[in-house]
Amino acid sequence: MQIRTRLTIQFSLLVSGILLVTFLAIYFFSYDNVTEDFYDRLRSKAKSTAELLLKVPQVNTEVMRALEGSNRDLIYNENILIFDEKNRLIYTNTNPSSKSINVSNYWLDEIRKAGQIRYTDGDYKVVGLYYKYPFNRAVVMLGAQDLYGQINLSNLSKLLTALFIIVTVIVALAGWFFAKRALRPISKVMNAVEGILPQKLDTRLEVPNQKDEIGRLTTTFNNLLDRIETAFQMQKIFVANVSHELKNPLTKMRSQLEVSMLKERNPADYRATINSVLEDIHELAQLSNTLLELAKVSEDQxxxxxxxxxxxxxxxxxxxxxxxxxxxxxxxxxxxxxxxxxxxxxxxxxxxxxxxxxxxxxxxxxxxxxxxxxxxxxxxxxxxxxxxxxxxxxxxxxxxxxxxxxxxxxxxxxxxxxxxxxxxxxxxxxxxxxxxxxxxxxxxxxxxxxxxxxxxxxxxx
The missing domain is CATH 3.30.565.10 (Histidine kinase-like ATPase, C-terminal domain)
Incomplete structure (x- = not known):
């Protein structure tokens, strides 16, 4: 995988992860806020209903149902149930045939112990209050469906999902563009290095900015080229010197032998020539052994x-x-x-x-x-x-x-x-x-x- 692709993927995953956590937090806090607000409204409605019915003598069940019928603004499918101390239902705003929240003696006892509770019953959110008035006690239970809050949360989730997809796509495209722009100097360095041949070892890379990483990388390449050029020059000098040193004794031996072959000579002259050639051979062998030892010995061995x-x-x-x-x-x-x-x-x-x-x-x-x-x-x-x-x-x-x-x-x-x-x-x-x-x-x-x-x-x- 190319660095550009890897950087784009990593950048996109990073930003997408941050967005996902942020959007989940927004949805969670919105859900918590909507839920708390709905329960507060249920408690307020249950309390006001109980006070009207139990404290005001002029308000009876018929009047209360009439009031409820004219004030069904933002609480949908509400079920109000009021029980006395003997768990007898003394008021409800629902018809026997309509859906109602489930009530048991267990929940009525729990309300009396805790003073107030809340729980969910299917799609209904329910609050229970233990209401005390001067001459008697009553348990008020109010359940309803938060259709308005659910619609708002559904719209919020759709909006956040759409934003997440759109922003992720934009970030990926921007990451691809900026990765290409950031890696452009490296591509230039690579192209310049590929163009340096053994015949052009004196070529050096242009350093755009010595303070950034690309500039330091380019400087490192130039230093490496300096060492390579020096090594090539030393190798050329070494080969030239070796050729010269080997050529001298070989030329000398050849010359002596060719001179000896020009005409007949006495044995003493031949012995002198042979001794001279042997001396040159000894020097040549000594030079070869020294060169082998020099090539064999290095600091890393x-x-x-x-x-x-x-x-x-x-x-x-x-x-x-x-x-x-x-x-x-x-x-x-x-x-x-x-x-x-x-x-x-x-x-x-x-x-x-x-x-x-x-x-x-x-x-x-x-x-x-x-x-x-x-x-x-x-x-x-x-x-x-x-x-x-x-x-x-x-x-x-x-x-x-x-x-x-x-x-x-x-x-x-x-x-x-x-x-x-x-x-x-x-x-x-x-x-x-x-x-x-x-x-x-x-x-x-x-x-x-x-x-x-x-x-x-x-x-x-």
Whole structure:
């Protein structure tokens, strides 16, 4: 069901419900008022009839019937019955053959006990009064049909029913119109969004009013389009960089092999060419593995964190691995004031990924240092654990520090050193996956320090 139809139905049901309750209340109070007014008239008529008949000596039953015959204005089919103390009928205005209200000793006794009562007898409404006069007592019963009140109530019910139907139809039509008008901006937004293609991601929606819900929805769409455009641009840049990085070693290998095939060469030349091609293949394999690791690691893959890792042991293991691959590297690890509580040195994570991050930072620091040296400092407390990787290289310009974590980005002062610009991006993702943070600090007089901060799982605070 469309929102417009649903809003129309809900609005119509709401207004119709309010009208129904209102009209029922009007009818109920009108019915109650008509009934009370009729009973008051019956009591007044019964009382005046009893006083005339029992108090005025000149008025007898014949005179009373004559008076009744000349005063039958608004009370229809009235039956007046007057009984003495022995339940003998002393006056009635009805003929024995005409319809009369039913009278029993029970009702006469109830009237004497209560003083006055009222009840219904079929279509008749009846009041009973216990009238006391100086020399005797009498029970007066007056019943009649409220034809006038019933006609008024019937007309009122027809009027309210007709009004209810007419107003409900008007409300439904008005609700349909106003729902269409209220949803028109949303329809415009939908049409505009449908017209945005991947080739037109720079298109933005017009925000009519930023203070209302439609304006905020449009602003949200524009923010989403900003993120999508950024993601597409990063994807294009990533694909272009990957293509470029893969193209270089492939072109180099192809060129070397084509040159070797131009003429016959001695075995030493062929071995040199094969060794060069193997080196390029190794670089290509290393680039592919790094790209796979970069694609595999993201901040929402918490299922990779399956173990408790002790950072000091992992740093020593990383140093041993890197020195075996590069014996010329000088990796100095400093443990400053190790705590008595070993849990301060532990974090919950993935040892393989953390080792990859440590190896990248150590390798970068050694490559970019003039003396191939990196200083690693470990500090910990109950609240956090900090690892610093410091080198003595040229340093990273301040303008480049916010860009070095982007894939394939390389600063100008690193162009002469072999690399792909993927390592720091991988380190950044691994650290964030472990709920950590990475920052850069410029050393004096030269060099750079990468600071990794983690929160231990068993923090005591």
């Amino acid at each position: 918490r299922d990779l964190l399956t173990e408790t890792v002790r950072i000091d042991d992992l740093l020593l293991d990383s140093r041993q691995t890197l020195i075996q691959a590069n014996p010329s590297y000088n990796i100095q690890i400093h443990f400053n004031d190790l705590p008595e509580d070993d849990t301060w040195l532990e974090i919950f994570g993935n040892s393989t990924l953390l080792k990859t991050a440590f190896l990248n930072l150590m390798d970068n620091a050694c490559k970019f240092s003039d003396n191939l040296t990196v200083h690693v400092n470990l500090q910990c407390s109950a609240r956090n654990l900090t690892v610093r990787f410091s080198d003595h290289g040229k340093g990273i310009p301040l303008a480049d520090q916010s860009l070095v974590f982007q894939p394939f980005y390389r600063s100008d002062n690193t162009a002469s050193i072999r690399g792909y610009g993927i390592g720091l991006s991988l380190v950044d993702r691994i650290v964030k996956l472990h709920n950590g943070a990475i920052s850069i600090q410029t050393n004096n007089p030269k060099g750079t320090t990468f600071i990794l901060t983690f929160i231990p799982p068993l923090s005591k605070f």
